[in-house]
Amino acid sequence: MPIPVTAIFDIGKTNKKFFLFDHDLGQQHREYHKLPTVTDDDGFECDDLPALTHWIRDTVARIITDGKYTLQYLNFSTYGATLVHLDADGHPVTPLYNYLKPIPDAIVREFFRRYPEAENNTETASPSLGMLNAGLQLYWLKKSKPAVFARIRHTLHFPQYLSYLFTGVLASEPTSIGCHTRLWDYTHGRYHRWLVEEELDHLFPATVHTTHTSQVTLHGQPVTVGVGIHDSSSALAAYMLRAQDPFALISTGTWSITLNPFTREPLTADELRCDCLNYMTIFGAPVKASRLFLGHELDHQLNRLNTLFGKDPHYYKQVDLNPALVQLDAPETNTFYPETLNNPTLVQDLFPRDQWSPAGYSTFEEAYHQVIWGLVRLQVASVRLALGNSPIRKVYLDGGFVGNDIFLKLLQQLLPTYTLEVSQRPLGSAQGAALIVRSQDHTPAIA
Known part of the structure; x- marks a missing residue:
């Protein structure tokens, strides 16, 4: 008798992992995939998006067709600060730029002349982190690669792109928007005005709840597909959905991130200088974090x-x-x-x-x-x-x-x-993604 399972791709910067969980979140299967890096159009090291896409699609096809499992749910947990830009046909326009890739100093200085650094950092709860402030990637493309930028019709955060591969749904999601991207104005609870003034906000699709799902048919099998989630926020969600008392979470790996979802104190300038920032819960509330x-x-x-x-x-x-x-x-x-x-x-x-x-x-x-x-x-x-x-x-x-x-x-x-x-x-991030996709929320877009 095939085992009903939830499939999770947990894509870290270092390790690419695939898990199958049963109804009780017991691990039925796991794979660790080594993916050689490539270089982008500037010669900087980055993940190979076509190769990653091929592995993910082939893995899902194999699980569905081998007869050992019944795939009921599919979701994605990935590292953040990473964007996929799509053209009019829905195909990636650029490589998967590495969040460690430096942005030219002249571009950064120009940005902060228009949008003063201390004020922008405080409002977006984002220290100055270069490409880790994912919104700056769009600003950099607009200024440095105008021909490439002109081809972009939609910009997806990395988890939502992997979901899009199976659903065709263009969506944004809170935990990806809110993790040190410089996109979100935590003071006013909306995209920051700089994004609007630079006419970039229209590139991001409507925002849905993290628990949003789509019903699709994959290789003849009906599957519920999640919209994806930022990995550290996914690890936090696994505890928030089950813990009764206030807590903090140290989510460790390539990055060690301490997450505190039980504070409403605004970040101070000193905390921002020490690389404190805000993440966002699956409910859209701020999470004080240090990385x-x-x-x-x-x-x-x-x-x-x-x-x-x-x-x-x-x-x-x-x-x-x-x-x-x-x-x-x-x-x-x-x-x-x-x-x-x-x-x-x-x-x-x-x-x-x-x-x-x-x-x-x-x-x-x-x-x-x-x-x-x-x-x-x-x-x-x-x-x-x-x-x-x-x-x-x-x-x-x-x-x-x-x-x-x-x-x-x-x-x-x-x-x-x-x-x-x-x-x-x-397996906090993978289990969080599994819990979320199984919550079966079909809430419509919220922004």
Whole structure:
């Protein structure tokens, strides 16, 4: 008898994943897909959108036709700050530009001359992050590539584009609009006036609720397809739909993002400088968040340590916590200094000087403890930024760092007044997308 399942594509910057969940959200199947990167029209590295599209379509066809499962629901969770621009025939106009791609300084300066930076940052709850402010991608295209820009008829956020591949529905969705895009005016609850003044707002389709679905037939099988969701917001939704008490969530992976959906305090200029920002819940409410490129930094440091000490890439997973190698009450003895993080203000506050030299340690274990201790100190500072004055005492943690025992033990020791609850199934974003698509809301457009 075929097993009824919900299929979720969970597309991260580093890992492309596919899951099948049963009725009780039990994992029936998973795939991790390695997708080689390509370069865009300027020679900058980016994800291969045609190859990704091919894999997703082929995977759905295979699941439906092999007879082992009955596909009932399909949804998408992806990294944010990424846009797909469609021409009049509904085909992508540009490559899938990497959110790390730099925008020329002249373009940024021109934008902030027209729309003063401090005011715009505060109103949109978005620190100045270049292409990570996804709305600036359209401004950049308009100014730098006018011939390309002239071909654009619709702009979709990445999750909504993957949904569009199966439904043909052009839609925008709150969690994708509201995640540091510089598109949304949190003060007035609408697209920011700069988007209107630049005549860009018409490129975005009508906004539907995150729980909106479409009924389609795929390879002869009726399937309910979700509109897609931003991955960190999806991880948060999985808890918001089930938790009873106020909480914060640390969603870990390439990015570690602390999300606090239980505050209404407006972001301050100092918080914005420390890379605090607003995300948006599936209900359209602001979420105070602080971000760290923590998983990326760990990968960078592991590459250094593995080369230096001649270890296998997975050796670190065998290392147990040795309390003698850290002195939590003497942070000045931590010699680690992060080298790839996005948050210089936070780094400088915690690590006043660059003194990191892993070659000065005699073993991998000693150097690795310094790395994790330093990353935990950063994580704690990030948590405190997101919590602000909120009376929250429960913190959930899910994602890639769930399997790092040293990180978890040190984090609990440095957050002694909080209850830290670790997900035993680090699939928060995928499970959130599954819960949402199964809620069966057919609410019409809200904007």
